[in-house]
Amino acid sequence: MTIVLTDLQQRLVDSGYVMLVGKISDEIPEKDRQMILRGFAETFGSKGLACTILRDDGHVVIVNEGEISANSLHHEFIHAAQCFAGREAMASCLAAAIEVGRPLVEAIRASVVKKEGTNRDHRDLETTEKLWRNHVAGKNVSPDFVDFQFFQDLYPTKETAALASEVLGFDYPRGAYAQ
Incomplete structure (x- = not known):
């Protein structure tokens, strides 16, 4: 090859x-x-x-x-x-990723509100946010590689992938996290 x-x-x-x-x-x-x-x-x-x-x-x-x-x-x-890359460049990239992802997160939250919080269609976002909140609070902090493996295994639900396609134009459904 x-x-x-x-x-x-x-x-x-x-x-x-x-x-x-x-x-x-x-x-x-x-x-x-x-x-x-x-x-x-x-x-x-x-x-x-x-x-x-x-x-x-x-x-x-x-x-x-x-x-x-x-x-x-x-x-x-x-x-x-x-x-x-230096810290400044990485901070800039993170800020850009937040801006790109914001419409998707807003669409997910709107979808969850419509269904009155009883569905699990977007449990992937909930799981991700819970992990980050724990890390920010300094509790249940796991090693970087463990987190990497977790996110590598956490693919978007079908509903999240559909919103990523609709809202952000992603043509690779599992790319909602990688992108």
Whole structure:
């Protein structure tokens, strides 16, 4: 399989600070190898998987396997760039994400109010908000990787995905969180 990179992606790889590797590479930190093997062990066929790891030495490893799409690589290179971004840049990105997501959250809340709070159509938003409230309050704080795995497994409900498509124009229903 040949991986085609954009000019900017290639520049990151050429810098020597970002590496594209397979799931059994020696470039993966020893402490992360079992986690990677478990994560890539599911039955995804040739769909293509990728994840990004920031090593203790400051290098970023993008682990990939299968038929990696340009979109998957784009997503992982965003994570790679985040590893090198300063706090101000990350705060700016978070503010932009809040603005993009605000209409979806407002639409979900309006939907819940219409159904008088008895439905579970948008339990994904409720679960997410509860986790964040706990973290902000300093209770039940979990390690970053545990949170990452939680959000990786938390796909939008069908109702949330439908609203994401309608309100934000998302054409990938499970992308309501990733986007």
